[in-house]
Amino acid sequence: MMRAWILPMSLVICGSVAAAAPAASGSPGVAVSLLAVFALLAGLHSPLAFPRSIGAAEAQGRSAADGRPVVYWRAGCKYCLRLRIRLGRDARRLHWVDIWRDPAGAAAVRAANDGNETVPTVMVAGRPHTNPDAAWVRARLSS
Template identity: 50%
Template sequence: MVRRWGSSIVLAAAGLFLGGVLLAQGRVVSAVVVFVLFVAFAAVTSPPGFPRSVSDAEARAASARDGHAIVYWRPGCPYCARLRVSLGRRASRLHWVDIWADPAGAATVRDITGGDETVPTVVTPSESFVNPSPLLVRQLALH
């Protein structure tokens, strides 16, 4: 649990600390901007910032039924956050697997990437993509 939320907590704490330092220097506007930016990034990279995660087995079964891609991700990953934000509402059309919450999902990613846990990894019924461009994944989400 702490692992899944750790990066978001650190980001929020860093924003609070840096905002406090700027506030102590009398730079109120800068303090507020820094705090808001850090907290916003913490929210975007936190688990609730993504569609509901399912297990690897559930995602594979659903993908076999509907043909939608599976996105393997982890909380705190800036590339995953960039992908999620770029998809907008289309993100819910894909099946999301949090590799920190599902060991089978992490094993799938390691099989695809040759041993590491590079995310986002996107799997369609016919091919796999490691850290694909948001444009490519948006096109996959349209189908």
């Protein structure tokens, strides 16, 4: 669980260090701007940028009941973030599984990707699709 927060916390620390020099030299505007940019990056790469994750077994059960895809993801993955941003509000309609929090989810991703934990992996009707286009995923939501 802590692994998901390593990158965001590193970004906050780096931003603080980078903002210290301008703050000490009397440029508070530059310091605040630097810190804001690093904080934004940290927020985007944190688990907070994604809908609440559930376990793989629960996601598969829900998907079987309502037909919605299951998205396996992990914090810090730029492709997962890109999919999340491009889906917009539709992302809340999917079932999200954080593979760093759920060993069963990680096992499902490894089984689908020849032993690799390649994310995002989207399961639609039991078939895996690795790093699909957001428009394709949105089309699976409407069908």
